[in-house]
Amino acid sequence: MSSPQPRATVTMSDVAKAAQVSLGTVSNVLNHPERVRSEVRERVLATITRLGYVRNSAARTLAAGGSNTVGYVMVDIANSLYTDVARGAEDVTSSSGMYLVAANAGVRGGTPRQAAYIDHFIEDQLQGILLAVFDNDVSGAERIRRAGGRVVLLDVATDVDVDACTVRIDYELSGYLAAEHLLRQGRRRLAFVGGLREIHAVARRLAGAERAVAEHGGASIEFLPSGDLQAEDGRAIAHRIASRSRAEAPDGIVAAADLVATGLMQALLPEGFRFPQDIALIACDDNQSGRDNAVPLSTIDLPGYAVGQAGMNLLLDEIRNPEHVHRRVVLAPGLSARESSVGRERVGRER
Amino acid sequence: MSSPQPRATVTMSDVAKAAQVSLGTVSNVLNHPERVRSEVRERVLATITRLGYVRNSAARTLAAGGSNTVGYVMVDIANSLYTDVARGAEDVTSSSGMYLVAANAGVRGGTPRQAAYIDHFIEDQLQGILLAVFDNDVSGAERIRRAGGRVVLLDVATDVDVDACTVRIDYELSGYLAAEHLLRQGRRRLAFVGGLREIHAVARRLAGAERAVAEHGGASIEFLPSGDLQAEDGRAIAHRIASRSRAEAPDGIVAAADLVATGLMQALLPEGFRFPQDIALIACDDNQSGRDNAVPLSTIDLPGYAVGQAGMNLLLDEIRNPEHVHRRVVLAPGLSARESSVGRERVGRER
Structure with missing residues (x-):
């Protein structure tokens, strides 16, 4: 090599x-x-x-003699969002006669490990890199551009000022759809559970939920934060909710992540709370665990597969099209209503 | 490149x-x-x-001038076994100053896509390849050896006759531990649910469960097969179980995979079956969805992370050690007892 x-x-x-x-x-x-x-x-x-x-010409010159390979640097291979992205990207490359190689920075590896894989992919003269960002950090993209490489940034939480195509999931809409779904079920004392406002994706979801409540007379929403987004964070907040009087407990919960929602259920079911009779529950990102739950969890579906497809299509356009212009793609999430928010009768899918 | x-x-x-x-x-x-x-x-x-x-010398010569990169070809990036393997392998490479690049053959891509990635990695002169096998098919390993490359075969279901190191999970022991756990709970009418005997990993699990029952007087086990190992397969078999009299329904179930177990729960809970009072349930592979279930699912834990670590250590030994000898590593699964088989009181972990 x-x-x-x-x-x-x-x-x-x-x-x-x-x-x-x-x-x-x-x-x-x-x-x-x-x-x-x-x-x-x-x-x-x-x-x-x-x-x-x-x-763009310097980048093109450098890459033109290169391989038929593109790279994808993941944030966390243990999170199904990033493997959904891989599947979408892989389906585009394999039908284009290209190869996709992936590397996992990992939550512990973080941006230093991301940078090491970027340098490695650049040395290998890959045609371009799909880069999943850590909490809106675009330093990796700048690293690639400085070296004359092509990059498409995936999963930015807000529009970012960067010389590259970006693919963004509309997290504000995620929060809006989730809260609006609960309001339509007649819920009025909402809570947004989990995460910190400092995390861009959480802040956007919370802002969307607050917008839905603001548009709706007579409803309220409180924010119950947590340091991480694991099941144990959900269980800890559940204990706080269970210690209140029923009239003061929320009747609808938007969980920042599906693991938080699962933790809430695990700790509130034994306390006699019923879903959705006492609390209608919806989570803001659909991972496999939500779909396969014994009490199926309503979720906002993150379009990971579509992010991978869109990102790879943008990258291939930059590789092949001399008239390529950078674009900002925003993908809308969907809503999957399941038993945890609507009961057994009215399960279905809305878009 | x-x-x-x-x-x-x-x-x-x-x-x-x-x-x-x-x-x-x-x-x-x-x-x-x-x-x-x-x-x-x-x-x-x-x-x-x-x-x-x-x-071995031809292979060494070819690879000696090569990169500091090793590859991993997955069977299915949507299955957490393979991403656990990636994490284990990545932790070994990153602490060894090497880079791990991964490619996903995919269930639809199958062995043809696997072969394409093998050829691609060989052309790129990677130092070696971790290859996850499709149902004991070792043709990919032979392809790599013919081209003079190094390979470690991961997740073979039985000992295979191949000129390479192999890492195998003891699936027979998985089935044995699962059935023995149910027998220890006093269950006597067992069922093994899901999969086909033609799939090596399923056949091994079933054989292990049958061995446990054979060692135990007065117990029986029936096999309820299904074409695939998805939640819908579990639901279909659940309807057959629910149509029997309670005395003829199994009181203990070993599910071939965790999605099958989740499907069983989803369809049997509404029919009034309680877990574990009526049916003690355990699944043969621990995926994230089992751990995060609202009724936590007892599982046999597949040591995916350890498979990745062991495989990468074998590959690095082959790369660096002139005295390298191929080895067959067999890793034992563990048992995680959760609410679906032991109720709320006695949840814990056995090894």
């Missing part, structure tokens, strides 16, 4: 920084100059000339 | 075939000649000379 030195290239980000404008402004100068004030336009064009920025 | 032609080498398998003996006999001729009858020994040695077999 050969190991050429990655070539440092000037990226759109470098131009944006040097010209003290946003990436979007640089992109507009290149694609829609009429949208940019002439004074800013001239500053950006002067910076482009000064730094020697050549749009 | 360079693409040299894989070099065809003579393997131990070729010698065994040409001399019409087993691989074990060839190995004995090389390692323990005193164990082999002189007539056979001479035939094998003559074949080795005729074919030009050079023990």
Whole structure:
């Protein structure tokens, strides 16, 4: 396996920084100059000339002689979101005559291990990299762009200012759909359980749930946070809920993650709480464990497979299409109503 | 990425075939000649000379100039056994300064897709490959050996005659431990539910369960097969069980897989069956969904993480140790007793 030195290239980000404008402004100068004030336009064009920025071409040159292989760096192979992404990406590559190799940074490995795999994939001259982000951290993408590689960022929680295609799941809509589903079941004392506002994906879900409640007269929502998103976090919060009077306990719960919901059920069932009669429960991400539960769990479905497909299609377009323009893809989640929120009778799927 | 032609080498398998003996006999001729009858020994040695077999050296030469990367070809990234293996393997490689890249053949891709990834990894001159087998099919390993590559076979269901290290989970013991656990709870009318005898891993589990029952006077076990191992297969068999009189229904069930067990629970709970009062239930492979169930499921734990660790350690030994000898590693499963078989009181872990 050969190991050429990655070539440092000037990226759109470098131009944006040097010209003290946003990436979007640089992109507009290149694609829609009429949208940019002439004074800013001239500053950006002067910076482009000064730094020697050549749009995408350096990256193309480096990768053009390369392999028929693309890479995917996962955040956590133990989380089915990332393996769903792998399946979607793999189905696109295999029908395109390409190969997909995957690497797992891991929750413990974190961004240092992610960076090590990025460097490794770049040295191997892979055609491009699908990069799943750790909590909106785009440093890995910048690393790839600096080395002249192609990257599509997956699972950003908000729109990020980066010189690459991105695929985002609309987590705000996840929270909105979950809370609105409970409100439609007549629930009025809602709780959002689990996670911290500091985690982008949790903050977005909570914001969506709060928006649904705000649109609905006479309902309330409280936030019961937890440090992690495991079943034990759900059980700990369940004990707090069980210690209240029934009139003060929530009658509808949006769990930040399905493991939190499972923990809530495990600890509240023995306390005599019935689902959904006493508490209608829905979780914000559909993992296998929710579908296979003995009391099937209502969930917001994360479109992991579609994220993988969309991400790989964007990457292949960047590889093959000389007119490629970076895009921001936002995928909507779905709602699967199951027994934990609607009882046995009315189980079904809404979109 | 360079693409040299894989070099065809003579393997131990070729010698065994040409001399019409087993691989074990060839190995004995090389390692323990005193164990082999002189007539056979001479035939094998003559074949080795005729074919030009050079023990392991061709493979070493090919790989020696290669990368610091090893590969892992999964059967199905949606099955947590294979992602547990990935985590175990990754922890060994990352602490050894190596990189692990993974590829997913997939259940639909099957052995053709597996072969495509094998060829791709060989062209990339990876140092070696961890190969998870499809139902005891060792053709992939032979493909790698023919090309002069190193391979460790993971999750063979029985000892196989192949010129490579193997890591096997003792599935017979899985079935034995599961049935013996139910017998110890006083259950006497057992059923083994799900799968087909044609699947090696299912046949081994069933054989183990039957052995436990045979050792135990006054107990019986019936086999209720299903074409697949999904929750819907469990639900279909549950309807057959519910249509019997209670005296003829099993009082203990070993489910071939955890999804089958979940399907059984989903369909039998509404029919008034209680777990474990009416039926003590245990599943033969521990996936995440079993642990997170609202009625936690007793399981036999598959040591996927340990399989990955052991496999990678064997592969690194083959890469680094000139005295490497192929080994057969057999890992024992564990038993996690949870509510579905022992009720709320006596939940714990046995080994």
